[in-house]
Structure formats: structure tokens, C-alpha cells
Amino acid sequence: MPIRERIDNLKSQIPIHANLIAVSKTRTLEEIEEAYLTGMRDFGENKVQELVDKYDKFHKDVKWHFIGHLQRNKVKYIVGKVFLIHSLDNIQLLNEIEKKFASVGETANVLIQINIGRDENKSGILIEALEELISACEKCKNVKVLGLMTVIPKGDESSNRKYFRKMKEIFEDLKTKNFKNISMKYLSMGMSGDYKIALEEGANVIRIGEGIFGKRNYNNI
Ligand SMILES: *Cc1c(COP(=O)(O)O)cnc(C)c1O
Numbered sequence: 272m273p274i275r276e277r278i279d280n281l282k283s284q285i286p287i288h289a290n291l292i293a294v295s296k297t298r299t300l301e302e303i304e305e306a307y308l309t310g311m312r313d314f315g316e317n318k319v320q321e322l323v324d325k326y327d328k329f330h331k332d333v334k335w336h337f338i339g340h341l342q343r344n345k346v347k348y349i350v351g352k353v354f355l356i357h358s359l360d361n362i363q364l365l366n367e368i369e370k371k372f373a374s375v376g377e378t379a380n381v382l383i384q385i386n387i388g389r390d391e392n393k394s395g396i397l398i399e400a401l402e403e404l405i406s407a408c409e410k411c412k413n414v415k416v417l418g419l420m421t422v423i424p425k426g427d428e429s430s431n432r433k434y435f436r437k438m439k440e441i442f443e444d445l446k447t448k449n450f451k452n453i454s455m456k457y458l459s460m461g462m463s464g465d466y467k468i469a470l471e472e473g474a475n476v477i478r479i480g481e482g483i484f485g486k487r488n489y490n491n492i
């Protein structure tokens with residue numbers, strides 16, 4: 272199915288308040304252009320180098336989302352290029368983001384990534400460490416937390432639903448609090464295989480790669 276058709280299809284299924292991010296990792300500029308021509312402006316990348324390359328070569332009105340694990344020593348490369356960092360999950364990284372964005376007088380918009388499945392192989396903060404990270408965010412001047420992100424463990428529908436529901440509970444709970452620098456605007460969860468369940472459970476940002484561009488081939492990059 273052509274990229275345009277896949278995007279139209281997805282858009283017809285998702286509520287107006289939900290945001291669709293086209294996950295363009297490993298995709299060529301030609302493929303991304305096809306999505307761009309349908310009106311897509313939000314693209315997600317999980318490698319710093321790849322985001323920077325694409326930022327430099329592609330249309331400047333694109334909003335680049337960083338959705339992968341972010342190493343501290345690479346924060347400097349995405350300053351001024353990233354629209355939203357979905358993967359804040361520790362205080363050292365927060366401090367580096369604060370420092371590098373402050374140095375050029377910019378504000379970083381971030382989501383806190385939660386390891387809701389307590390999966391040792393996944394990034395994201397464990398819920399018991401969330402409070403401490405939030406306190407650290409409250410002290411920042413150049414970081415704004417706009418919501419939460421998660422990648423859930425592989426599982427069946429009821430397992431997916433359980434994790435998405437837990438995320439939504441945390442999201443709603445934080446929404447009632449008045450933390451400085453923290454607002455709960457975006458709940459980023461759901462990928463090609465599980466976005467429908469994610470939307471049913473309250474996601475308002477979904478990140479779709481293969482469901483837009485077809486199967487990924489990691490040899491492309
Ligand atoms: C690759 C990736 C996606 C998209 O996955 P698909 O299964 O291709 O939709 C979403 N979120 C993150 C964090 C990813 O790394």
C-alpha cells in the first residue's frame with residue numbers, strides 16, 4: 272500500500288485531538304518526502320546522528336521528535352533541532368539538557384519516559400524514581416515537561432491494555448498536581464501494533480513507523 276494511503280487510513284481512525292508521529296528511522300528522504308506531501312509534519316527519530324542529518328537536509332517546517340535512548344554526550348547535537356524529546360528518564364540527562372539548552376537561551380520540551388513494564392532491557396524511569404526526577408525538573412529554567420511517554424513490553428491485548436491504563440492513571444494523577452515546569456499535555460504511547468488499544472486507553476500521541484512506511488530494513492542506513 273502506498274505511504275499516502277496508509278496515512279489517510281490512519282488519520283481516518285484516530286480522533287482529532289490525537290497527534291500522529293511518523294517514525295522515520297531508517298527511512299530515506301524520498302520516503303519521508305512522500306509522507307511530507309500528505310501534510311505530515313511530525314517525524315520521529317531514535318538516533319541523534321540520523322535526526323541531525325535529516326534535519327539538515329529536509330524541509331525546515333518539520334517537527335522532529337527524538338524518541339530513542341538519549342546519551343548525555345549527544346544532547347548538544349540536537350539543541351535547536353528537536354521539537355520534543357520523548358525520552359527523559361534520569362536526572363543526569365535532565366541536567367545536561369538544562370545546561371546545553373540554557374547555553375543558547377532555548378527551552379527544551381520533553382516527555383518523561385516511564386518503564387511501565389519494569390523491563391530491564393528498556394529505557395525509561397521506574398515509577399518509584401519519578402518523584403525525584405520531577406523535583407529536579409521543578410528546579411530547571413530551560414526545561415519544560417509536557418507529558419509522558421512509554422514503550423510497553425510485548426504482549427497480548429490485555430497485557431497492552433493493562434500497561435496503557437497504568438500510564439493513563441499516572442498521567443491523570445500528575446495532571447492534578449501543581450508542579451513547576453510540569454504540565455500533562457501529551458501522553459505518547461502506542462505504535463503500529465498496538466495504537467488502537469493505546470488510543471482507547473487515552474493516548475493522544477501515537478508513534479507509527481511500519482504502519483506508515485512498511486517493514487523496516489535496517490540496511491538502508
Ligand atoms: C521504532 C519506534 C516506534 C515505531 O514502531 P513501529 O512498530 O514501526 O510503529 C515507536 N516508538 C519508538 C520509541 C520506536 O523506537
